[in-house]
Structures are given as C-alpha cells and as structure tokens.
Amino acid sequence: MLDVSKAIDLLFGGAAPERLEEINVLWGDGNERAFLSDRPGFLLEAGFEVVQVNEIALRQIWVLAYALSRAADFYAWPLLFLAKNQLPFDLKLLAEIPDQAAGDAAFDQALDAVAALAEARSVDDVPLPVGIPVPAPGVRSGGIADQAGFDLACMASAYVFLHEVRHVLLARDKGEALAPVDEEIECDRFARSMMLDGVGQYARDHQVDPAAVTAKRVIGILFAKLAILAVTPVAERQGSDTHPAVRDRIRSALDAAPDPAPDWFWVAAAGAVAALTRALAVREGHLLAPVPFPQFRDLAQTLLHKL
Template sequence: MDVSEAVDQLFSGVVPERASELSALWGAQEDRVRLLDTPRFLLQQRWETIQVSELALRQLWIAGYAAWRAIEAYSVPLSVFPLEHFDPEAWSLSPSQAEKEATFERLFDKIIEIGLHGRVEGFDWPEDVPSPQEGLKISDPEKKGTYDLVCIAGAYVFAHEIRHGLFERDEDTPAEEIDEERACDDWALSLMLDQVELYAEANGWSAELVRSKRIMGIIIAQLTIITLTPREKWDHSTDHPPVSERLHSVLSAASEPTPHWFWITVTSMLLAFARRAGVKINYIPSVQNFRDFAFHICDQLKSS
C-alpha cells in the first residue's frame, strides 16, 4: 500500500518549517513509502522506496506510551530523593511505586510481544493505549501529548530512511555502512532541529519548549531501537553504531537552556527502559544533576 501522502502529512505536522524543502529534495511521486504486510519489524530504504511494516509502526506507537508510563513511574522518586540516595530497589517497596513500575513494564513487554505475535490481527492490544486509528481524535491531554511525541519519533525514523534514499539516488553513499548510518542519523536530527528557533519565533512560541519536545520524541525513537535490538548487538554491530553512541548524539542536541522538567523527564525514560532491558544502573559521585544522570545511563547501554 502506498502511504507516501500520509508520511508527507506527518512531516507537515511535525516539522512544517522544513516541509517544502523536504518536498523539493524527496519529491512528491507515488510509492516513496510503501506499507507492507510483513510479520516482523521492517523499516528500510530499498529501490527508491521506504518499506515499512504495520508491525513496526505499532511497536513505535506502544513504545511512546510506555515512555509516558516510565515518566509517571520514575519522575516523582527522582525528584523526591537526593541523587546520592538513588535506590530504585528500595523505591519499589512502596506499593504505589511498584504499581507504576508494573504498568510501565507491561507496556514495555507489549513492544516485544507484538513482534513475537508477528501480526496486528489477534494481538491483545493494551487497554490503556489508544489505537493508532484514533490519531487526532484522542481527547485525553496526556494521551494526546504522547501521540504528538510518537509522531515526532515517526518523522525522525522516516527522515533517517529518506537520507538513505538520497544517498542511493545521488550515488554518493559512504563506503562503510556504519558511516552511512551515522550520516543518516545526523541528517535526520538536523532536519528536525536546525530551524526550530526560526519556526518558534514565527509562531510566538518558546524555542526551548519546541526543541525539547522534539528531542523527547527522537529519544522515544532511539529507545524503540534499543528495545528491539538484541542486547548482544548493542555495541557489536558491523553496520550500525553502538546504541549508546546514537542516543548520546540526541542527548547532546539538547542545548541549554532547557525547561526545568526536561532532564528529569529524559532520565525517567532512560532509567525505566534500561532497567527493563536488564541494565543495572548505579549512582556514581560524578553525577551532579539529571543531565549528568541521563548521560551516565546512556553510557551504561552496553552489550554486557
């Protein structure tokens, strides 16, 4: 199924300041993006077409709502207890905290479960996650806010694949696959962030709020990649950079000033996803604030 127009609309909603530029680069012809009925995560550029599976889009969607539950689970204890007393195992002794963590873990597990199920039909969709078909009809403020972040995540991953296509079209693909992946990450990040200030100013919005929101969405995209990548390949892949390197680049794009809530929110997401993936996170004395902590968690995302 050709879904090129839907992806164009996605970019128009997420990065409207770049939409005309992107159209000039990428074109407006049919079959630039095709939705394929494939029983696995699929998102790739082949033969001048981005191929994506419905399964992949659903996994990204659920990851966004899991990220919101991660924020609900960890932002309060992180804000209440001094960082030097960081002890999530002790926090979990509280029934209310344990319940919030369990809610996050259930949605995290659903990201994996739908992949193992191999299709959308017959999958036990989580009751507290709206279906993608609801889209702009979502009225709950928190779920609508999460929908916005998922759209940003989607625009970022499609932008990454567009860059692959531009390399292919222009016959200037880097010699090494890993270098091409880095270049595509950089290009996608640039597309999403480079003109934020001009866009925000033109609309009377805070540039730091717009930039922070977009980075949060991109982090969700990276957390989805981490969740779906076998841990033994996190830093031992021949064709992709280490997951910590890719996430580090996104975190580094969060130039100051950032909103007061930004780094504790990011830390909450990273902490939840890392712990559920089996990464033990400890406090170290060099961590002085939540920005430091976010980078510290990022550095721990290793294969072993």
C-alpha cells in the first residue's frame, strides 16, 4: 500500500487552511497515517488507527462532486424560471426547457460511470464521462466552471477524510466507546467543525466575506453527502444499526448554511439536490410528483426528504 498521508494534508490545507495546524496536532504530521489500497470496490474507512482509501473511491467522489457542480450550474436557470412564474418543480415542465435533457443526460452518464467503477478492478477500466476532466491541479487553470468543479470536489474529499480522521482519534481514545450510530454523528460533526468553525479567522486573514466562504464550504460538504448517498445501496439509505439515515446527514450539512446566505447558495443547493433526486427517481422507477416551492431552500429540503 502507498502512504498518502502528506497528500491528504495538502487536501486539508486547501479546504480549511486555517485549521491545518490544529489537525496536525490531533492527527499527527508524519507518515503512515493514511494509505492507498488496491482493493476493489468502494474503500474509505478508518481501521487500526489509520485511514485507508482506494483509487476507486477517490474517482467516484471526484466524478460525483464534479458532476454535481455542473448540475447546480445547469439547473440554475430552469429553477429561476419556475420560481419567477410560480410553477412547481415538475419533470414534465423541465422536459420542455431547451438543453435540459442534455444536462440531465450528462449527469446520468456520471452516475453510470460511478456504478461501473463499483464493479471495476481499476479506475482505468472506466472512462471518465464526457465533460469531467482527469483530476489534476491543472484543471483549476480552466474557466470558472472548471475552477468550481475542482474546488468543490476537493472540499468534498477533505470532508470525507476529516470524518475518517475522527474515527481514528476516537479509536485512540481509551475512554468509553460511542455507539456506532452516535460515532457516525460525532464524526460528521467533527468534519463540519473543522471545515466551518475557523471561517471567521480565514475571512479576516484574506479580507473576504465570511458568509461567502461558509457558503462555498457548505456546498462542498453537501456534495460529499450527496456523493455518499449515490453510492449507498437503496436498502441502507434509511439508516442501519451502524449509520444514521443519509438524508438526515445531508440535512445537517444544509443546516450549517450561513443566514443570510449569498443569493446563489440556495439555488445551487436546490439544483444539486434536484439533479440527484431526478436521476435516482428515474433510475429506480419512482414517481416524482410536482413539488411547489415558495423558496429554493424549501425545494432543497422537500427534495431531500424524497431522497
């Protein structure tokens, strides 16, 4: 297995640089804290006080987060149109909007690739969907959409690794163990805290709007949770003896949004949730009834419940 501890440190430093020193104090800053495995299937877990991940999981998160970024973008105009005309979120109405079918088809191709990766021996066996670049730093040198896709995919990845780091820290603690579901909730809380609690300091240091920074990071966390939902078997989405319901975990991300949020935030959040809800409803044969929505926040929350 390949030691990727330093690579994950770089990820944390990009997503929440103001917390990197604190993370290093808690988790350490040496080698042999995280390893890249060659096991097939989705692998991202803490065990024996280290984090293990494989290329399949990294590629699935990249594809889903990048596709969700594109989906939030191409759903913005249709959602604004529906809201302006006081129309519900309705798949029949969406089908009448020019180019909407092409955007939805691109998102479906991303989900197909993620499903194929789950059965693959190597990421090389599954071509990247059209429009999703190879994950590399050079992606960020493209246009605004490429920059957003790269940044949000990195933030989503940082969040899921922070979740696993908390599992490692709890395993090191010799105190009373948490029940499995409670431990998952605690690991979610820790990851959100590391991503969001230092935003004020970051905003002061860089002279930027803290609400804008919080909003971007919350979208990254939302994409992480939506990605996890997409790779979770249907039977396990409502929760289990070891994990809380996925939609509750997504709701906890949205609850962390700044108030007031930037104008774009709830349109983007609703667009991402809408894209995944539509795709899963079609894929799994569910009827998605029209959803009236007074505000984009209401649409995001209602569609989240349907997930």
